[in-house]
Amino acid sequence: MSFSISLTVNGERRNVELQDPRTTLLDLLREHLRLTGTKKGCDRGQCGACTVLVDGRRINSCLALALSHDGADVLTIEGVADSADLHPVQAAFIAHDGFQCGFCTPGQIMSAIGLIQEGQTGDDPERVREGMSGNLCRCGAYRGITEAVLDARKSLAQAERRDAA
């Protein structure tokens, strides 16, 4: 039996035929849509490498059944840059050395975008670290990651104030 679902991924409507109900949202992105920026680390919800935004909220796509997300609006790392311009969080990760090997980085960046939108941290590094604790980095780039998130939060808030003015 096959299942037909439809999602918006990075602003584009995608119809997908699933042969297997076991397909996770992560496998749908990587195997069906060939969006391999979202990484499969542990595949058990422990590392955060598979983090994407679903309807504006960060979740672990490895623990989400694709069938449950029929109709969802998904944002992955491939969809965050504005054509040639990096997203401010991407730029901040480069500026602050927020990675070494880069495997966890798409998940870190998607988690950071979600964290900044949630608006609970202010400029408190302890709240940023706590809010990012669902993303492991085996290279240990945590210090740069925290600085990058704080910096990106500030620049996004400034941009928002400019837009409002």
Next chain:
Amino acid sequence: MKVFDYARPRTIAEAIAAAAEPGSVYLAAGTNLLDLMKGGIARPDRVVDVTRLPGLDRIERLPDGGIRIGALVRNADLAQDPDFARTYPAVAEALLSGASAQLRNAATVGGNLLQRTRCGYFHDVASACNKRNPGSGCAARDGENRLHAVLGWSEACIATHPSDFCVPLVALDAVVEIEGRSGRREIALEDLHRLPGHTPELESALEPGDLIVAIRLPAEAAAFSAHARYLKLRERTSYAFAVVSAAAALDIEGGRIRQARIALGGVAPKPWRARAAEDVLTGSAADESGFRRAAAAALADARPSGDNAFKIELAKRIVLRALALAAAGTPEQLPALPASSFSSVPGAHHAA
């Protein structure tokens, strides 16, 4: 993962009919169930997706002063609801100390109640486990058991219940609303989870097809909002299950405790209400000597199930410290590390 049939019912009645069939399970966010299915611990024939059922995602203030939380409300949404967090601060703190932000964004409150133990032998399908495979024995009994239960366990099973959320809820007399084949009923959260006895595979009072539709807190639970905390000791600072945790809620007037609520997590097969400890505090002064006696009473029946005698003393200290924190008053803003023992503690001794 075993192949399964997928059903997405439109109504609660359809969901109950589908889930009452043998081999069926309900799926909400799946943050626990999909993990169990990937590991072969859960092997359902049919998955009944309840995430599209209407009307289960609301937080409602009730005319009698209580609150009703729909089973599909996400953990993060409940914790971040300003009115809820102000009225039931220990519940919000417990929610925010659990899992990660990504998991809290997905996980539902109904699913949280029914999450399974993180006992390593339950999760290892090659190990003996009476809960997963009744009659096969308990590998934890002679295994790595330093994190296992010290209260409520049996020879058949020494696993602990992993939820943080349930701990303050059970302290505050939460009620669970259930829809089933014979209609709607409600039970106290304290009676939802069963002790293992000889049948650790029977974990709850739910019958086949039963669906948790809401959790209610009674009006009386709001009496503790000024003095309510959750404290959770973990093996790392964040994103870990409790070694030991405690919810403490006090109703204090003129320095005396009118009523107290205490529950523990990480120590028993269910969220553990410590009524004897509450009784010790009723009518007494809100001071350290009373808290110390209450902590001793909370663990009076505890006994090690293995290499975990340290958890008994640890739990006493966590109860004592949670009570001291509650007496000091609910903070205006939750600490950066919710429920963490590493946050600075006004008025409490480090070597409790």
